[in-house]
Amino acid sequence: MNKPFTAKRWMLAIGSGLLALSLAACGEKEAEPAPAGEPAEQTPAAEQPAPADNDTAAQGESRTVTDAMGHEIEVPANPERVLASYLEDHLVALEVKPVAQWSVGEGRVQEYLQGDLAEVPQISYDLPFEAVQEVKPDLILVDSSAMVEGGKYEQYSQIAPTYVVSNDANVEWREELTKIAEVLGKEDKAKEVLDSYNAKAAEAKASIEQAVGSPSAAAVWLVGGKFFVVSENVSSGGVMYQDLGLQVPAVVKEISASAAGNWSEISLEKLVQLDAEHLFLINSDGAAADVLNGALWKSIPAVKAGNVHEYDKSQSWLYTGPIANSQIIDDVVESLVK
Numbered sequence: 302m303n304k305p306f307t308a309k310r311w312m313l314a315i316g317s318g319l320l321a322l323s324l325a326a327c328g329e330k331e332a333e334p335a336p337a338g339e340p341a342e343q344t345p346a347a348e349q350p351a352p353a354d355n356d357t358a359a360q361g362e363s364r365t366v367t368d369a370m371g372h373e374i375e376v377p378a379n380p381e382r383v384l385a386s387y388l389e390d391h392l393v394a395l396e397v398k399p400v401a402q403w404s405v406g407e408g409r410v411q412e413y414l415q416g417d418l419a420e421v422p423q424i425s426y427d428l429p430f431e432a433v434q435e436v437k438p439d440l441i442l443v444d445s446s447a448m449v450e451g452g453k454y455e456q457y458s459q460i461a462p463t464y465v466v467s468n469d470a471n472v473e474w475r476e477e478l479t480k481i482a483e484v485l486g487k488e489d490k491a492k493e494v495l496d497s498y499n500a501k502a503a504e505a506k507a508s509i510e511q512a513v514g515s516p517s518a519a520a521v522w523l524v525g526g527k528f529f530v531v532s533e534n535v536s537s538g539g540v541m542y543q544d545l546g547l548q549v550p551a552v553v554k555e556i557s558a559s560a561a562g563n564w565s566e567i568s569l570e571k572l573v574q575l576d577a578e579h580l581f582l583i584n585s586d587g588a589a590a591d592v593l594n595g596a597l598w599k600s601i602p603a604v605k606a607g608n609v610h611e612y613d614k615s616q617s618w619l620y621t622g623p624i625a626n627s628q629i630i631d632d633v634v635e636s637l638v639k
Contacts, residue, residue, distance in 0.1 A: 366484055368465040370446050370454070376462055376484055377439050383485070385442035386428050388466070390622030391478050393417045394494045395487045401436045412615040413628060434460050442466060442481060473539075474621045494623050502544040505630045509545060512638040517548035519577040519603075520618060522564055524585040526592060528572055529564040532557040536564075536621045537581070540629045547633075550577040563621075569597045577603050579637065585614040610636040 362378040382400040385392055392399050393414060404410045404423035411418075424432050428448075433441070441463040443449055449457065449465060457463040466472065466480050475495060482491030509515075518541055520531040531538040533549045534557070541547045549557075552575045556565045569592065580603035584590055592598055603609055612618055612632065617625035 364486070366464065368463075369468045370449075370465045372454075372458075372463075372465070374462045374464050374484075376464065378486070380440040380485065382437060382439045383442065384424070384428075384433065384436060384438035384440070384461075385444075385481070386424070386426055386448075387444050388442055388477070388481065389414055389418060390620060390624045391474075391481050394478065394623040395482055395485060395490050397485060397487070400438050411620060413617040413620070413625065428457070430456050430460070433457065440464070440484075442484065444477075445469060445472070474623070474626065478623060498623050498627060501627060502540075502630060505634050506545045508634060508638050509547075515546050515548055516578040516637070517550045517576065518579040518581065518633075519550050519553050519575055520581040520583065521567070521572065521575075522583045522585065522619065523590055523592070524614075526586065526590075528567050528569060530556055530567045530572075530575075532560045532563055532565065535562075537618050537626075537629050538563075539621075540626050541581075541633065544626070545630065545633060547579075550575055552576060569595075573597055573600050575601060575603070578606070579603055579608045579610065581618065581632070581636070582609055582611045583614065583616075583618045584611055587613065 363375045364378060366374050366376055368374055383392060383397055384400050386403045389399055389402050389411060398417070399421060401424035402410055402414075402418050402421045403426050405426050408423065410423060422436065424436060428441075438461045441457050441461050443454075443457070443463060443465045444467070446465050446468045449463070454463060454465070464484050466477055478491055478494065479488075482488050520537045520541065522529040522531070530553060533539075533542050533553055538553075538557075542549050552567075552571065556567060559565075580601065584593075598604060610632070616632070617628040618632070
């Protein structure tokens with residue numbers, strides 16, 4: 302398995318607490334469920350799910366769109382039962398409530414979205430065919446082509462029109478939002494969302510500069526007793542360095558140059574060299590994180606200076622999208638602007 306290691310794949314494998322870190326191989330091994338993006342065991346043709354009865358999809362006019370894999374898709378004019386695993390942030394921003402929401406294991410969901418999705422049923426992140434059929438979508442949005450390898454696309458498309466957003470497992474969120482909006486006929490809403498986000502980011506950047514200038518910062522994730530640092534151009538790195546104008550520490554630049562995805566493992570010894578004035582710590586280990594009491598951690602410059610801003614896995618720092626990134630902006634401003 303030789304797929305890029307992205308934040309999305311991280312959350313599918315690790316966010317559940319079923320952690321088995323393996324960056325060199327593909328970084329998403331776990332006992333159960335199976336890693337995202339890895340072809341599931343093929344369902345024999347005789348056992349493949351029959352097309353679902355989707356009265357909603359048959360009603361009204363439809364539009365033809367072409368997805369990232371070149372499929373021409375007949376999309377309902379006003380889809381009402383949209384399934385979009387891991388794209389719920391975009392749907393909520395576009396005022397579309399999904400028919401089911403991404404989950405791992407027993408009830409492990411994107412907690413920062415539950416104000417909008419608390420009543421939405423859950424579906425396993427790897428979208429088992431039978432489970433997809435049960436929720437009767439009239440449109441399926443798939444994040445990347447890696448999620449439909451091994452004949453999966455053909456099986457999903459028997460259930461409902463299936464649109465693959467990107468061939469890249471780590472597409473930039475603005476581009477992703479725009480594509481999804483085009484499929485849903487929500488282009489005006491997407492423009493409103495992007496304009497609002499860009500204005501908020503510009504205002505936040507100005508307030509940070511006025512309060513503290515342009516300090517250097519880094520986001521570090523602690524999970525399973527190991528540390529990972531976010532790359533400079535993606536996820537929360539894109540928010541901090543591109544949207545808010547914070548300075549990229551040399552260690553982050555070094556690791557980003559060879560990063561295979563959003564988060565890269567970093568040793569505690571290397572963290573000691575992290576020349577960041579501020580450190581945003583996403584602590585998925587919680588109170589059990591003994592490593593945070595050790596001498597090496599306490600010798601990190603930002604830790605010594607008392608400039609560690611800690612968040613837990615329920616917040617949006619491990620995700621990306623207009624809602625997640627907007628919440629990250631709020632966190633950064635609250636931490637830096639006194």
